[in-house]
Amino acid sequence: MDHPDLKRCIVTVVEGSKQTSISLKDGDNLLLGLVRANMPVEFYCTTGKCTTCRLRMVISEGSAGMPSETEQYRLGADAMSLGYRLACQVYVSGPMTVYLESSSGTPEQKP
Numbered sequence: 001m002d003h004p005d006l007k008r009c010i011v012t013v014v015e016g017s018k019q020t021s022i023s024l025k026d027g028d029n030l031l032l033g034l035v036r037a038n039m040p041v042e043f044y045c046t047t048g049k050c051t052t053c054r055l056r057m058v059i060s061e062g063s064a065g066m067p068s069e070t071e072q073y074r075l076g077a078d079a080m081s082l083g084y085r086l087a088c089q090v091y092v093s094g095p096m097t098v099y100l101e102s103s104s105g106t107p108e109q110k111p
Contacts, residue, residue, distance in 0.1 A: 006025055006026065007025070007026035008023045008024070008025065008026070009023070009024050009025070009026055009028070009063070009092040009093065009094055009095060009096075010022070010023055010095045011023075011024055011030070011033065011034075011092060011095070011096055011097075011098060012095070012096070012097040012098070013034070013037075013039055013097075013098050013100060014097060014098070014099045014100065015039075015040070015099075015100040015101075020037075020039070022034070022037040022039070024092050026092065026093055027091055027092070027093065028091065028092050029088065029090070029091055030064075030087045030088075030090040030091070030092055030096075030098070031043055031046065031053050031086075031087035031088040031090075033092065034087060034098070039100065040100060041053060041055070041087060041100060043087070043088060045088075046088045047070075047088065048068065048070035048071060048074060048086050048088055048089050049070070049074070051074050051075065051086060053086055053087040053088050054075065054079070054084055054085075054086055054087075055084065055085065055086075055087050055098050055099060055100065055101075056082065056083045056084050056098075056099040056101065057083055057084070057085050057090070057096055057097065057098050057099070058083060058096060058097040059085070059090075059096045060094055060095050060096060062093065062094050063092065063093055063094030063095055063096045064085075064090050064091060064092060064093060064094070064096060065090075065091060065093075067080060067085060067089070068086075068089045070086070070089060071085060071086050071089050074086065
């Protein structure tokens with residue numbers, strides 16, 4: 001059972017025309033939270049190396065940490081400027097919106 005004083009963070013998940021809100025604990029890993037909520041997110045390594053969990057996000061200021069070195073290297077500046085992050089590298093601390101879309105619509109990843 002959750003502690004009543006524990007901060008909850010609302011993550012809005014957009015999948016095509018469908019929008020779902022999930023509640024995660026402050027500090028939860030976004031990828032694991034999406035998986036627990038049965039969202040159809042692809043992933044493989046959970047460490048940022050494969051970039052399979054690359055998703056476009058709109059993150060309010062203070063709702064997640066700055067992109068990790070892994071994200072910066074694997075995604076590159078162009079993808080990050082378009083709002084792409086690696087869900088496995090994002091720890092929620094406030095509201096955000098995540099867009100689930102086919103990987104064919106995302107920028108190329110680095111090998």
